[in-house]
Amino acid sequence: MxxxxxxxxxxxxxxxxxxxxxxxxxxxxxxxxxxxxxxxxxxxxxxxxxxxxxxxxxxxxxxxxxxxxxxxxxxxxxxxxxxxxxxxxxxxxxxxxxxxxxxxxxxxxxxxxxxxxxxxxxxxxxxxxxxxxxxxxxxxxxxxxxxxxxxxxxxxxxxxxxxxxxxxxxxxxxxxxxxxxxxxxxxxxxxxxxxxxxxxxxxxxxxxxxxxxxxxxxxxxxxxxxxxxAQIFANTANLEKTGLAVPEVTRLLKKIKTAGFSVQDTIYTMEDAKNELLKLLKGEVKDE
Ligand SMILES: Nc1ncnc2c1ncn2[C@@H]1O[C@H](COP(=O)(O)OP(=O)(O)O)[C@@H](O)[C@H]1O
Ligand SMILES: [Mg+2]
CATH class of the missing domain: 3.40.50.300 (P-loop containing nucleotide triphosphate hydrolases)
Structure with a gap:
């Protein structure tokens, strides 16, 4: 109810x-x-x-x-x-x-x-x-x-x-x-x-x-x-149509992914972004 x-x-x-x-x-x-x-x-x-x-x-x-x-x-x-x-x-x-x-x-x-x-x-x-x-x-x-x-x-x-x-x-x-x-x-x-x-x-x-x-x-x-x-930020195109910006950390990870690194790009919290970037820096995430 x-x-x-x-x-x-x-x-x-x-x-x-x-x-x-x-x-x-x-x-x-x-x-x-x-x-x-x-x-x-x-x-x-x-x-x-x-x-x-x-x-x-x-x-x-x-x-x-x-x-x-x-x-x-x-x-x-x-x-x-x-x-x-x-x-x-x-x-x-x-x-x-x-x-x-x-x-x-x-x-x-x-x-x-x-x-x-x-x-x-x-x-x-x-x-x-x-x-x-x-x-x-x-x-x-x-x-x-x-x-x-x-x-x-x-x-x-x-x-x-x-x-x-x-x-x-x-x-x-x-x-x-x-x-x-x-x-x-x-x-x-x-x-x-x-x-x-x-x-x-x-x-x-x-x-x-x-x-x-x-x-x-x-x-x-x-x-x-x-x-x-997570559902909303998976579809950033829809969001941007309404004139809203996706969170800065999501945008950053999408850019890193576009640059050829296989990071997760559906991240929207600072904490998850930090962990994902640390993994990348430590070489746990391989570039494609
Ligand atoms: N007191 C009001 N008189 C006339 N139009 C209004 C009034 N308040 C809001 N509006 C209009 O209603 C729409 C929705 O406004 P509002 O609810 O304040 O939106 P938001 O909070 O998302 O900015 C807008 O087009 C706004 O111009
Ligand atoms: Mg308002």
Whole structure:
């Protein structure tokens, strides 16, 4: 049973105006419990629109959205409860930070959900720890932190309420490689410890390839491909048609193969690429 799914969903902006724009057409996809899924696609392909449909922020023109097999637009459905279960983190979440301290910022979600204040300290400590920051951060001003730190604080604020599904729009946009790694490590840890389901939207193939169990590829409002990273990156021509770059390590190995070395070219993680290149350097891989 899928935890969250859409069935033939269409979404149109500006219906009934001269600016009508079809953002999504016939989208059917599902997320299983405990899945770490990635959604990739060029700018304008419909990613942000789709995730807003998942927790009922937008209502589809046609089609249905189900959470735990309940139609979320059925009369009487508790959309507010849904928004607590399906946590959505927007792009650049730090733009929504306005608290004086990190602690206050993380507590915001707890307050919103009416969670008893006696429980806050423990939950806040747990959340800051998951994102790899220590407790000394709690009394700091968010505005004095680095870009990567402030992003992790925002993430802790989303995680603290333990949503069953965590949906993140471009969580690593604008971060350096170390900052990106920290964010993905925090997500992996959260998924493992709270058995949650994660959907990450990204236009960086390198990131999602490394961490996601499954990928959805969007192009012009449609899902054009889905599968494991290995399946998706085996067909790079299809991917490049949608204007997406294959991960840099995949590209590198394909080049090495084209140059006449018999390396595996379906590699998409840094670790596998390193091992394959070491084998080549040690002469275990023979040129053809
Ligand atoms: N508020 C809006 N009003 C009108 N059109 C929009 C709006 N938001 C997005 N769109 C259009 O819908 C399409 C999908 O956009 P979006 O979901 O933001 O894609 P992505 O997140 O993949 O960049 C684009 O053509 C975009 O121009
Ligand atoms: Mg977007």
């Amino acid at each position: 899928a935890l969250l799914r859409t069935e033939n969903v269409d979404y149109v902006y500006g219906a009934g105006t001269p600016f009508v724009q079809t953002a999504l057409a016939q989208i059917s996809f599902s997320l299983e419990k405990n899945e770490f899924a990635g959604m990739v696609g060029a700018t304008g392909s419909g990613k942000s629109t789709l995730i807003k449909l998942l927790n009922g922020l937008l209502r589809p023109k046609n089609g249905r959205v189900f959470f735990q097999e309940q139609d979320i637009w059925k009369k009487g459905y508790d959309l507010q409860a849904l928004r607590f279960s399906v946590g959505l983190s927007f792009q650049y979440p730090e733009h929504q930070i306005f608290s004086d301290t990190v602690r206050e910022d993380i507590a915001y979600g707890l307050k919103n959900q009416g969670i008893s204040e006696d429980l806050w300290d423990e939950k806040i400590r747990e959340a800051i720890e998951i994102v790899g920051l220590d407790e000394s951060y709690l009394s700091k001003s968010p505005f004095r932190l680095s870009g990567g730190e402030i992003r992790r604080v925002a993430l802790a604020g989303t995680m603290v309420v333990k949503p069953q599904v965590l949906v993140l729009d471009e969580p690593t946009a604008g971060l350096d490689p170390i900052g990106r790694k920290m964010v993905y490590h925090a997500l992996k840890r959260f998924q493992k410890e709270s058995e949650s389901t994660i959907l990450v939207v990204s236009h960086s193939m390198d990131d999602v390839a490394e961490y996601a169990d499954s990928l959805i590829v969007m192009d012009h409002g449609k899902i054009v491909d889905k599968g494991t990273p």
